[in-house]
Amino acid sequence: MEARIRVGQRSHQVRFSASQPLSGAAAEALLLLALPAAMRSREALILEDAVSPRLLAAIPTVQDIYHSWDRDLRPVDVRAPQRHSSDRHAPTPVGRVALAFTGGVDSFYSALRQADAALLFVHGLDIPLANHRLRGRVSERLAWAASELGRPLLEMETNLRDFSDRYLDWHLAFGGALAACALLRLGDFAEFGIPAGQSYAFLQPDGAHPVLNPLFSTEDLAIRTLGCEARRVDKVQAIAPHPVVHGALRVCWENRGDAYNCGVCEKCLRTMAAMDIFGGLERCSTFAVPLDYGRLARAVAPHASLDMFVRDNLEAARLYGARPELIESLEKALDPGRIRVFRTLRAVVPRRLRNWLYRIVHRGSTRR
Secondary structure (H helix, E strand, O other), rough: EEEEEEEEOOOEEEEEEEOOOOOOOOHHHHHHHHHHHHHHHHEEEEEOOOHHHHHHHHHHHHHHHHHOOOOOOOOEEEEEOOOOHOOOOOOOOOOEEEEEEEOOOHHHHHHHHOOOOOEEEOOOOOOOOHHHHHHHHHHHHHHHHHHHHHEEEEEEOOOOHHOOOOOOOOHHHHHHHHHHHHOOOOOOOOOOEEOOOOOOOOOOOOOOOOOOOOHHHOOOOOOEEEEOOOOHHHHHHHOOEEEHHHHOOOOOOOOOOHHHOOOOOOHHHHHHHHHHOOOOOOOOHHHHHHHOOHHHHHHHHHHHHHHHHHHHHHHHHHHHHOOHHHHHHHHHHHOOHHHHHHHHHHHHHOOHHHHHHHHOOOOOOOOO
């Protein structure tokens, strides 16, 4: 499917493709994708095709949520004809469920709890479409994991981030983007889950917010957030013993050196620390390098909102009697002075340079 979205004088071409036919819910998908752009540019959002009445009725609340998170996003007029009940898509089998799956902690936790759910992986959201080498490796491992779990793996690719990143930070936009992808696979399932990275105890602006995601639902497809009942460290504890997790866990978003998990970025290090606390790290084969406690002590999160994951790791490490050097490293990573220094350094050292340095230091190890 290809669509053109015009924002002011700028025109964007957005593409979706899959190995199976895409459904006809294109208008709803484009509404979710275009809404932040309309709010940022303060232009009315106009769609020619009919849209789900349920989704259209929820759009004012969606706009209120986005505006509360980013004051530069202003509510705008949304104009679209409403789809009649006679125009509804063919019904899907009751109870057929799918969920977004990347191989990460949140998606593995939800996949293991949703025993019959199909798994949807979308290329182009966290790995550039041009990176065929890493994409192939990720696709192969996720297909293996789905097979071992006895689930179908649905794959799609899209260039939507070329458009969406211009108008809304990805950590706020990804819920609507995933919901749009799910709407285009409407014939496959009746309910779609988006695994959350946060718990009910600490809700903050996020694309997988449990208040936001259900608003993306239509009469044919229910969208919901999964996993808010557990903290990230609790999820690691739940999945750490599972052999499929050991062979396919993927948490890295920097992918330095095109590694499946580079093992040195902040997210890799805090996940490795959590796996180590619960005895799963030694059996996990997906990290390019071993856990380095010195690096862990310097693994300061890029945003203060992510410090909670380190605090939760430290609490669990003390509770479950982790290695003293691991506990000490986590304590250092939470030192306010070190946080200021390393967060400043991270801001001035571009990601491209970090990737180049990783290739030099870890040449040959990025095959994992």
